[in-house]
Amino acid sequence: MIIAVIMAGGLSTRLKRNTEKTLFKFNNSPLIDYVTSNLESSQYIDSIVAAVSPNTPNTKEYLISNKFLKFDDSILADSNYYIETPGNGYLEDLSYLLELFEKISTENTLVIINADLPFINNNIIDDIIRQYFKINTEALSVQIPVEVYKKYNISFEFEYKGLVPVGLNILKSVNTIQDQYELIREDMELAINLNSLEDVDLAYKLLEDLK
Numbered sequence: 001m002i003i004a005v006i007m008a009g010g011l012s013t014r015l016k017r018n019t020e021k022t023l024f025k026f027n028n029s030p031l032i033d034y035v036t037s038n039l040e041s042s043q044y045i046d047s048i049v050a051a052v053s054p055n056t057p058n059t060k061e062y063l064i065s066n067k068f069l070k071f072d073d074s075i076l077a078d079s080n081y082y083i084e085t086p087g088n089g090y091l092e093d094l095s096y097l098l099e100l101f102e103k104i105s106t107e108n109t110l111v112i113i114n115a116d117l118p119f120i121n122n123n124i125i126d127d128i129i130r131q132y133f134k135i136n137t138e139a140l141s142v143q144i145p146v147e148v149y150k151k152y153n154i155s156f157e158f159e160y161k162g163l164v165p166v167g168l169n170i171l172k173s174v175n176t177i178q179d180q181y182e183l184i185r186e187d188m189e190l191a192i193n194l195n196s197l198e199d200v201d202l203a204y205k206l207l208e209d210l211k
């Protein structure tokens with residue numbers, strides 16, 4: 001199975017708003033809805049699991065009201081689940097998730113994605129999944145040249161050798177160090193992640209430009 005995992009348990013510190021970033025409304029929709037609906041339109045993704053945490057209680061309630069089921073120890077195709085991770089940090093919670101998925105099966109593929117990518121679309125997601133299976137490594141990390149961020153004035157958290165990881169990774173469902181291929185793409189749709197209110201302003205401008 002190909003399972004999408006939406007990381008949705010962060011602290012939303014940089015947004016400086018009294019709201020969980022996942023529920024922050026951009027262009028009238030909560031951020032998490034963009035990622036969810038594009039994952040639902042993917043031709044490869046079988047199910048979606050949103051990883052909430054004690055930092056995001058309202059996101060959990062929101063997902064429950066949107067018919068996300070509580071994840072236990074099995075997973076059915078065409079279903080959406082939420083799972084409660086400890087909320088100790090992205091990497092810590094990712095490792096927690098890998099351990100949990102490993103217990104279910106070591107044969108699943110996990111598409112780990114951030115919840116703050118309002119410009120993402122299902123064609124990009126499917127294109128990346130196709131490339132992952134073509135390359136045939138255990139893990140894939142999507143990276144965008146820093147020039148793309150600079151061109152659009154988009155903020156980024158981390159740069160290494162001129163590349164910025166976008167928060168879209170594909171992994172096997174095993175909690176071990178996995179051989180990783182770095183997939184370099186130039187889509188501004190993947191680069192636009194909303195961290196601060198400045199990013200939100202910029203995203204509205206880009207939305208106008210795209211019209």
Ligand SMILES: Nc1nc2c(ncn2[C@@H]2O[C@H](COP(=O)(O)OP(=O)(O)OP(=O)(O)O)[C@@H](O)[C@H]2O)c(=O)[nH]1
Pocket residue numbers: 007008009010011012013014015021022051052053085087088089090091093114115116167194195
């Ligand atoms: N489950 C889980 N998700 C996380 C955690 N940290 C970040 N995320 C999610 O990962 C995605 C990318 O994280 P960030 O953009 O840094 O969001 P954030 O951590 O809420 O915001 P900042 O506090 O400003 O860093 C977001 O969708 C977060 O909700 C965590 O510890 N656990």
Ligand SMILES: [Mg+2]
Pocket residue numbers: 010011
């Ligand atoms: Mg963070």
